[in-house]
Amino acid sequence: MAELAEQINSLGQFCGRRDITELSQTALRQAYNIDTVDVFAFFGGSIVAGVATLAAAIQAKIARHYVIVGGHGHTTAALIKNARACYPEIDFDTSSEAQIFNQILHTQYGLSADFLETESTNCGNNITNLLALLTANNINCRSIILCQDATLQLRMAATMAQQVTDSVKVINYAAYAVSVVAKDDQLTFDQAIPGMWSLNKYVSLLLGEIQRLTDDQNGYGPAGKNYLAHVDVPALIQTNAHTLQQKFTVRTANPLFATELN
Structure with a gap:
């Protein structure tokens, strides 16, 4: 065993990459010589516990913009079930994973993401839709922290790497470590x-x-x-x-x- x-x-x-030791400006300075990234993107494929990591990122002020990405995909049914079990007091809007996580973020931490992407269905268009959202809102993204379920983290980064040039610094921080x-x-x-x-x-x-x-x-x-x-x-x-x-x-x-x- x-x-x-x-x-x-x-x-x-291997899959659950974390490129910095913690979500803090100090950790970013030590690893990349920057205090903040342009974007922190949290993905709806994560388990419910991932919202605590998103909240920690916002509280640490490590990004200029915070985005939750996720419409409906293979993890959505499990997310809805577990969100209702963990937070029975919340009347969830189940129209998208992004909306579910933002409701938990607001109810439990008094915080909200700056933007929600609610149409994507898989890792591929998680990234392409995220990039389209950033472009539509005139957000210059030269550095980004990707925060996805630990099982999916490395694939999310590899998907991003195919879509952007080397001039964009892509940093991994899996939503949980187990x-x-x-x-x-x-x-x-x-x-x-x-x-x-x-x-x-x-x-x-x-x-x-x-x-x-x-x-x-x-x-x-x-x-x-x-x-x-x-x-x-x-x-x-x-x-x-x-x-x-x-x-x-x-x-x-x-x-x-x-x-x-x-």
């Missing part, structure tokens, strides 16, 4: 996180991401569907993913939410 936990965590750390541990001959998370995926779902999502990130004819990189910039997937990650596929299912793309960018 301990070896399985280690293999899962290797995938989780580890899997072996306890009493069972696998479990090291902490309780509101709205967290089941362990099987979490691993399924990670395995699906490794398949998409692998730059071959079956992946989403330039050698495959060309949705993403190239990502180097280390041999150890590929080996661990292959082992885990023998014990867990792999999340496949839902055609209901597909576009030319998935």
Whole structure:
């Protein structure tokens, strides 16, 4: 069990990138020699707990503009269910993931995002719609922090990298950080996180991401569907993913939410 936990965590750390140690101006200065970024973009694919990370970013004043991105996609039904369970006092507007998260942000923290993007259905148009929103509002984006569900973080950054030039500094900060541990001959998370995926779902999502990130004819990189910039997937990650596929299912793309960018 301990070896399985280690293999899962290797995938989780690979996909759930955080390029700064914390959401603070000090951390930004240390890593990038800047106090604030132009945009902090939070994505609706995250679990409910991600809203606390968004709130922390706003409170830390690490960006000039804050955007929540998300319409309806494969994570929306789970988000609605968990949002209602965690916040029964809120009468949610379920028209978009962005609206749901903004309601939690306002009710729990007295904060609101500057902009909501409410039409996207997948990682690809999360990014293209975000960039279109920034352009429409005359926001010059030379630096951006992307904050997505930990399982999806690296793919979100690779999608952004394909759409912008190197002049845009793209910084990762996954919405949560979690580890899997072996306890009493069972696998479990090291902490309780509101709205967290089941362990099987979490691993399924990670395995699906490794398949998409692998730059071959079956992946989403330039050698495959060309949705993403190239990502180097280390041999150890590929080996661990292959082992885990023998014990867990792999999340496949839902055609209901597909576009030319998935």
